[in-house]
Amino acid sequence: MRFEVTILGSSSALPTHGRFPTSQVLNVDEHLYLIDCGEGTQWRMLEYQIKKNKINEIFITHLHGDHVFGLIGLLTSLSLSGRTDPIRMFSPKGLEDIIRVHLKYSGGNLRFPMIFQELDTTKKQLIFGDNRVEVFSFPLKHRIPTCGFLFKEKPKPLNIIPSQIERYNIPVPQIKTIKQGADLELPDGTVILNEALTFPKTEERSFAFCSDTSYDESIVPTIEGVSLLYHEATFLHENADLAKETMHSTAKQAATIAKKAGAIQLVLGHYSSRYKDLQPLRDEAREIFPNTLLGKEGMTISVEQKTEKTRPATKK
């Protein structure tokens, strides 16, 4: 099952060097979750063949233009393309005002219902769940109310090994409890551990999106052990003063957060227009956290499923 992130925009506020402002799309089993939507996001979707109509939820970290100016255009295009299914949008306060004032003067409503969910950016919250993922928002430190998002794959039932059903003659009601993790007790008192009855459990994958933010260790517990961490890296550490002043992070700071959180992989983005060549940002981060990718537009990062280690199969 897919769990992959495609970078649609990697620039900070001033677009240049062919880079578009922030937007990413998370594909979980062909269901698309859009995160931030800078100007031009709909062009990148056309270019990278992202099917915009597969999006039902849009997550906006904050209302700086480079994270939201493309949203009204995308919504309008969805409507013109005939969409009638609702779109749910999660953001700090203000998004609905922005969208509604555009629609007021453009003389028409969209063909689909819009559901706006205003986020409290002062605390961690579970904001959304479906049968694939749960989504949490959590506070980031920026110049205006801003939150990050954590997408966690939902636990799936265990798959029982067919030959074991036959071997132990497991009755149907117990199959259900075994799929939920129970062991099996035989008539002679022997306990067959769940791990011997089921295929190895796959770990739930997760993706954390952290943009824009000052260096902030308080997010570490929230994103602990995350499979893939996107963390903004607007500046090189030689410009740490600028990062502090504008409430952004350096590549070194992004890598430090990834290391402290025990993330598996880090992807960088939100690059300042001052850097045409991005390799120094990657190099700086890799010194702290080797498994760092330089996020580039059009790049798709697939998070692989991992199986847990097996444990001893029986106990008595």
Place this chain on the structure above:
Amino acid sequence: MRFEVTILGSSSALPTHGRFPTSQVLNVDEHLYLIDCGEGTQWRMLEYQIKKNKINEIFITHLHGDHVFGLIGLLTSLSLSGRTDPIRMFSPKGLEDIIRVHLKYSGGNLRFPMIFQELDTTKKQLIFGDNRVEVFSFPLKHRIPTCGFLFKEKPKPLNIIPSQIERYNIPVPQIKTIKQGADLELPDGTVILNEALTFPKTEERSFAFCSDTSYDESIVPTIEGVSLLYHEATFLHENADLAKETMHSTAKQAATIAKKAGAIQLVLGHYSSRYKDLQPLRDEAREIFPNTLLGKEGMTISVEQKTEKTRPATKK
């Protein structure tokens, strides 16, 4: 002196086939006037090396998204680039609300003053003048309040022929009146016509921008004799019913307006996403008005200066 139009976007509402929504820039002697500003306009400017900071006036025909969604991004980028000179914006009612709500939630003002001038779209008006051009707005027929714009080069003083000053021993006070068009009366009563004293007058050039609109002959007197007419041509005439329903024009209708107005040249644009190949639109228009160009993004159309015919040089 330059008088040229660059096409930045040629698509109608749904961007596709690599075409961006409507925007054009008129360059008069290195002073840039921006007309409409669909999403992505600032990228096209980067691509075509249009210096955005040379723009002081922005003209918006109406508040449908494909004519205005790029404006907030452009304004924000101008501010981030350090602009402090004011920007004057002309549009139907609503533009200021749209821009202000974005700024309210993005937590900051721009570094330059914005001056919003709300247009009455029910009548022809002189809305702006500087030492290069006069700009008129005039009503178009569309689904929401919409106007076209007419840019007319300002008349320039005549240039006197230096050898004639010597020949007729013209005193300084009369040089001024001759530059304004006066004839010269010699002491013997002979009148030397202005045309014999000055270089041939160059005709004032003009550009009319008509998007979006139903076929509407009432605009013909306003744009009569225009040097370059941009007229939307969303559809082929085989889709005239769709054009009528959506209050747009066909290529044939655009050409008919150009012919009736005695325009010198016509350029088409605002193409429906249904047409990948645009040649049939051009061919249809040329049957009615041969001097028709298919507007394409990146194309610059230069309007040449023409001199008036000379008249007989003396009368007595």
